[in-house]
Amino acid sequence: MSRIGLKPINVPSNVEVKLDANNFVTVKGPKGTLEQQLPKLMIIELNEGVITVARPNDEKQSRSLHGLTRTLISNMIIGVTDGYEKVLEIVGVGYRAQKKGKKLVMNLGFSHPVEMEDPNGIETAVDGTNKVIVKGIDKQQVGNYAAVIRDWRKPEPYKGKGIKYANEVIRRKAGKTGK
Structure with missing residues (x-):
């Protein structure tokens, strides 16, 4: 059952x-x-x-x-x-996000800023310079758009740089060991 x-x-x-x-x-x-x-x-x-x-x-x-x-x-x-929301954190030196109208503009270490237009039914907000909040009424759309944002720079295991979910734990690896 x-x-x-x-x-x-x-x-x-x-x-x-x-x-x-x-x-x-x-x-x-x-x-x-x-x-x-x-x-x-x-x-x-x-x-x-x-x-x-x-x-x-x-x-x-x-x-x-x-x-x-x-x-x-x-x-x-x-x-x-109530609606749904996902919180993303941007970690890294020089990595930041800002909101320009309906566009989310992120500097993620590329030679150009990444601009993303909010889809219908989804709203993004930026808290400070390193927190992006994705809100909406459709749980599937909110999760999907948060995943699309995260795909631009997934967190790497050595320094933890990238875009991660607020409750996500990044398993860290040890770097090279010198002689």
Whole structure:
């Protein structure tokens, strides 16, 4: 049995959930609206502010989609009420970030600054010169955009220079040893 899939989802009073045919879910809240097509195999029911997800049988595919479907709906509700954010830290001498309108401009040791335009639904903010905060209502988009930013200069294991997540621990290596 899926422990996550069996948990009911409580819908807050300021959130409106709409279930259409073929499991197309629309969630509307104070921060915005999210829409997603969920697996048609799952049985999604909304009764008096509580969403339950059930599976039709115990086949492998049904079992694997049960918890996923419930988590996707839960993430949509959390996104439109609280939103998601990822914090990135830029570590290195001369490495810095700044915000110019809707563009994030980073100096990462290249011969040119790296400019990135914020996609729709995603907002970036710079705290100081070495912290970048990625915010949005869609958990997948926030994580994906943070990963794209991090890919410009992944942290290296010798000095720890690069862009890392705030809670990420970089395993350090010992450098060369002299004679």
